[in-house]
Amino acid sequence: MFVNFDTISDDAKVWIYPSSRKFYNSEIDEITEKVKSFVENWKAENPDFKASYKILHNRFIILTADDVATPLNNKDIDASVSFILELQETYKIELLDKMNVCFKQGEYVQYKDLKDFKKLLKNKALTGKTIIFDNLLTTKQDFENFWEIPIEESWYSRFLKK
Structure with missing residues (x-):
């Protein structure tokens, strides 16, 4: 379930995806909508699951999930990585480069x-x-x-x- 970022537990998992370039103004609304849609549907079968996101500085996508009450499994993590890979392909950006x-x-x-x-x-x-x-x-x-x-x-x- 999508919740306000500020209401997620401090112990919640967070993933920070820096973009290799600033998101263009023409992309922001669309990227925001895609990220929100992903978070709303991530583990939708479990009403106790809480997740949220932020897009900051027109460059960072931050996902967070409270995995205490509803632990994340490999399938859940794979779903988030697949989503990020789709964004990379669609917008011709790098989001997973940790170097x-x-x-x-x-x-x-x-x-x-x-x-x-x-x-x-x-x-x-x-x-x-x-x-x-x-x-x-x-x-x-x-x-x-x-x-x-x-x-x-x-x-x-x-x-x-x-």
Whole structure:
């Protein structure tokens, strides 16, 4: 059952999918509708299942599911990955590449592969104060508290020159 994102338990699972490009304004409504439809129908046979989503910065799709009362199985996870793969194909974007880094530069969100990110740090184009998005978080509580943090406070800090 689709519920408001804020009502999902802090222990709920979260999946963060960063897009390789910003969603075009002409795509936002359609992507939002597709994501909402997926969430509404995900495990629809179980009325106790609660799930939600957010689309942030016109670049990130965040899915969350409270899997305490109704645990997710491999079929449920496969359904979500298949859905994300469909979005990738439809919109010609990358959403599953975990070897990329998203960070803020001014008001813009940048998406770089890890190699280019390391070069930016080495060349001091980014600092430890630069806000980074940790897209590897797995719970809603971590998402809400540690998704947008300075590089120096994230696991990416290992790439900063000491």
